[in-house]
Every structure is written in C-alpha cells, then in structure tokens.
Amino acid sequence: LDLNNSSKFFKGTDRNKDSRAKFGFKLPKDVAVIGAGMAGLAAARKLTADRSNFNVQVYEARRERFGGRVWTDKLTNIKAKGPEVDLGGSAFIVANKNNPLVELAEDFELKSVNIGQLQFLIPWEKRVISGKELTTISMETSKIFEQALNESKTSKIEMSVREAIDLVLKSGKIATSDSPSGHLIRCASSYILEDYSTKHYHQSDLLGVDYDRVLVDGMGELTDRLLSGNFGESPLHLNLNKVARQIKIDKERGKVVVRFTDGSQIVSDTAVVAVPLSVISSGDLQFEPALPKSYQEAAKQTAIASENKVIVEFEHAFWPKEFGIFMRAVQKKEERGYLQTWVNINHIVDVPALSGLLVGTSAEDFEKLSDEEAEKAVLHVLSEMFGDALLSKGGKIVRLQRSAWVSDHWSKGAATYARVGSSPAMWDVFSEPLCPGVYFAGEHTSFINHGTLHGAYISGLRAANQIQENLCEQKRLQEQEEEEKQQKAAKSHAEGQEQTQSKDKTVGLKNEL
Numbered sequence: 001l002d003l004n005n006s007s008k009f010f011k012g013t014d015r016n017k018d019s020r021a022k023f024g025f026k027l028p029k030d031v032a033v034i035g036a037g038m039a040g041l042a043a044a045r046k047l048t049a050d051r052s053n054f055n056v057q058v059y060e061a062r063r064e065r066f067g068g069r070v071w072t073d074k075l076t077n078i079k080a081k082g083p084e085v086d087l088g089g090s091a092f093i094v095a096n097k098n099n100p101l102v103e104l105a106e107d108f109e110l111k112s113v114n115i116g117q118l119q120f121l122i123p124w125e126k127r128v129i130s131g132k133e134l135t136t137i138s139m140e141t142s143k144i145f146e147q148a149l150n151e152s153k154t155s156k157i158e159m160s161v162r163e164a165i166d167l168v169l170k171s172g173k174i175a176t177s178d179s180p181s182g183h184l185i186r187c188a189s190s191y192i193l194e195d196y197s198t199k200h201y202h203q204s205d206l207l208g209v210d211y212d213r214v215l216v217d218g219m220g221e222l223t224d225r226l227l228s229g230n231f232g233e234s235p236l237h238l239n240l241n242k243v244a245r246q247i248k249i250d251k252e253r254g255k256v257v258v259r260f261t262d263g264s265q266i267v268s269d270t271a272v273v274a275v276p277l278s279v280i281s282s283g284d285l286q287f288e289p290a291l292p293k294s295y296q297e298a299a300k301q302t303a304i305a306s307e308n309k310v311i312v313e314f315e316h317a318f319w320p321k322e323f324g325i326f327m328r329a330v331q332k333k334e335e336r337g338y339l340q341t342w343v344n345i346n347h348i349v350d351v352p353a354l355s356g357l358l359v360g361t362s363a364e365d366f367e368k369l370s371d372e373e374a375e376k377a378v379l380h381v382l383s384e385m386f387g388d389a390l391l392s393k394g395g396k397i398v399r400l401q402r403s404a405w406v407s408d409h410w411s412k413g414a415a416t417y418a419r420v421g422s423s424p425a426m427w428d429v430f431s432e433p434l435c436p437g438v439y440f441a442g443e444h445t446s447f448i449n450h451g452t453l454h455g456a457y458i459s460g461l462r463a464a465n466q467i468q469e470n471l472c473e474q475k476r477l478q479e480q481e482e483e484e485k486q487q488k489a490a491k492s493h494a495e496g497q498e499q500t501q502s503k504d505k506t507v508g509l510k511n512e513l
C-alpha cells in the first residue's frame, strides 16, 4: 500500500481490474462489512468507491452510533464543539511519520492541531517541570529506556518493560527511582501494563503521550466523513442494531452467511469481519466451520489493554492554558495508571475541560465507581496536582463524562498490545483471509501499528485490497497449480521407478542367464 496518497486508496486501479478479469468473477460482488469502526469504515469506503465491482453493506451492532472505539459523544453533550467529547481514540500518533490519517484528515478538510507541550508534576515534592528542564529529563528517560531494552536483550528470559526499567533504575547507572526521569518513565503505559514485552516494544509507547495531534472537532468527524464520503462520493450503506452472531462459510456455494441475533441472516459473496478481537475470543461471534487453530490461539493469547477516559468540565479553567498535557508522578503502586495523564481541552477549544486517562487495572476499577465517587476521585487528584487554592477557582464541575470500554459489550477493552510471550504472528494470522470469502480487518489484524487508529484504518484498506485482488481466488489457483505440479512430479517419479525396475529385471535376468 502506498501510504503517501490516501485519497487514491479509495479508487479502483487498473491492476485490480486486470486481476478481476483474469480471475473472472461475477460483478458486482456483494460485500458485507461487519463492524463500523475505523477499520470496517475504511474497507467499506474503499470498496464502495469501486461501485461497478462491489455492492457494499455495513452492519453495526450498536443501536445509536457507529465509529466503535472512536466516540465523539455529541449525543450526550449538545453543546459539544470538539475533542472535549472524545471518549475513545482521539489522537494521531505522529511518531509514525507515515500516519495516513493525517493526510486523510487533510483530504476531508478537517482541522487538526498539536496537543501541545507537557508539564510534569511531582506533587509530593511540589515540583512542576516543563520547558528546557523537561527536555533534559526526557532525554535521560530515553537513555533509561534504551538501556532497559538493551539489557533485556541479553537476558535469557523475556522481560517485561517494567522489570527491565526497574533493573536499570535499581542500578542507578543513569538515574535512580526517585529522580524526575525515574518518575517520568514510570508514567509510560508500557510500564503501567505490568506484562508489556520488551521484545516487541513500540517506540511510540514510551510515555503514553504518543497521541500528538487531535482533530479540533473530534475524531468522530473523521469516521463521519468516512461514512458520508468526500465531496461527490456516495455515502456508505449502514445498518445499525445488527449484531452478528455467526459467520458461516458455505464452501460449496462459495458464499458467506451472516446470522444476526435478531434472527435475520444475509448471504453474501464476501464478508469483512471488522469487530474487535475480544468479540471473537469471547465467543460472541462464532464461525462455522470453527476458526482454524492458529486463529483461535491468536484470539485467545493476544492481550487487550484496559483504558478509559474521564472528561471533566468546570465553570472556569483554573490550570495553565499554555500546556497541552499534564502528567503526574505517583508514589504508590496502586496509583499507577490512575489519572496520571490529563489532556488540556482548553488548549484546543474554548471549553474549560480536562480529559483524564486511566490505564490498566485503574481503568477497570474506575468503571466500578458511582458518578459521585468518580467526581470525588477526580477532584482529589486535581487538588493534589494543582493545589486547593487553584482548584477552587474552577468553580463547580458542570459535566463529568466517562467511558467504560472494558464493560462495553462491543469492545471489551481498549486495544491489543504485545505482552510477554506474544509473537507478531499472533496479529498477522488475522491478516490472512479464510477462503473462499471471509477477510479480517481491525487494529488486531496486523502486528505493525496494532492498537492504533491508523493501524485499524490501514487494516481496512488491506482487507479491501485483498478483496479487489480476489486473493482467495488467487490462492485457490496457486494451490491448484501446486497440486497439479505435485501430481505431475509423482507421476513422473512413478514412471521413472517403473523404468528402473524393468531395467533391473532385465539386468537380473541377463545375470541369471
């Protein structure tokens, strides 16, 4: 895929036409896309643009919205202007220089901005660090990380990021646990998630502030536009409230039957399964015949991180407006991942709101709190960070909104990650179709860029591309060719043996004579 030109993804290519002609299938083919998240929408958009060849329908389980783990919740906040209502994936990770979503947003003429500078707080020391001092500390943090990764490579046992970092900090070679860089590195989600593997570490996970750029009107604008299409493109056919419960591959007819929980079913030439991995691993979506062992193993073994957001709006902004992110160090183990990172919404739009992030078990625990308890917890943390005097200037909390991605039936977690013991093959197995007609898309279907918005998007384009190239038919022909070759080889081998045997017999007879 050429990631440098996102708009052309949506157009059929001559190469595709050639391969379609070569493998000669009936047109237009029906494609059922299951799941209207970033991945499903990307696949549907690309195939819908190829209208003469594909007839696309999208089926989404949720009744009231699409977008999946992108959720710009304008429904519950009618005053919403932008990212103050992003309760799911909200930022383009620009550590990946080729992030295609940045260009796609430009194509759609959506405005994006950098989140802005970080201010790092060590509350019990009353230290507030930013600017040059923070740059020096961040450089030290990178060194600790590099050392941790290098040392873990020499160890015979696969280590977690947390273990590797703790070892470096314990040695005190670069910095100690109590130093600012020691505190800063422990704010990284790869440290917070205790079993994050050093082996398959993503550079962008270092501090968990890898979401560098946000859309001013919220990430939901992008999924909205994927649905409605760019200027002149037709909208996707979206069917809400359609919960797929079974995907049946009818090999004989070369069809895919999708059965829904409401008792209905559709028969399609091809399906793109773009639901979260957790929906497959939980058995909520079943396959007939059952998924091959490698897929089942991958679905069972791949780790899914817990993450949540809480958005809190005050009467007035009491925190410094010039920073884009606030991050606080914590002392106790139980506080890890607990509202350590706050995005300053007021830096992006004129709304006195902050968006707090919860990672790991803290994210799970936060879902169990009542609204009252959640509000108390938020105020407690903010008072620790900014002090009571400043906090009182904020006035009342006028809105507190939070996600619950772990208990959410259609997500069951935030995103996949590489835990100790995992291998890239666990993701990549899902990038292969189940022939003759089931293709997979989603953040969990390719190791590269897994767990991200752009990973989901690219996976959707990949699935669409595979369908346009008629990968299953190519595979079938390859297998057929291979089989024919083997049969030929076996035949000539058998003939060779027969000749040798008859030669041997003649020689034997001569010898006897």
Ligand SMILES: Cc1cc2nc3c(=O)[nH]c(=O)nc-3n(C[C@H](O)[C@H](O)[C@H](O)COP(=O)(O)OP(=O)(O)OC[C@H]3O[C@@H](n4cnc5c(N)ncnc54)[C@H](O)[C@@H]3O)c2cc1C
Residues within 6 Å of the ligand: 034, 035, 036, 037, 038, 039, 040, 059, 060, 061, 062, 066, 067, 068, 069, 070, 087, 088, 089, 090, 091, 092, 093, 211, 242, 243, 244, 245, 274, 275, 276, 279, 284, 285, 307, 308, 309, 403, 405, 410, 411, 413, 414, 415, 441, 442, 443, 444, 450, 451, 452, 453, 454, 456
């Ligand atoms: C709190 C949070 C913050 C994040 N922050 C970032 C970030 O800043 N940057 C970044 O790059 N990534 C971020 N991510 C990750 C990113 O949001 C996801 O990787 C991405 O949205 C996944 O897209 P997807 O299409 O693979 O899956 P989804 O978006 O989950 O789409 C799957 C769709 O399938 C539907 N579905 C489920 N079951 C069924 C069924 N049985 N039948 C029909 N439909 C079904 C779901 O409702 C959903 O709409 C974040 C995630 C979370 C939760």
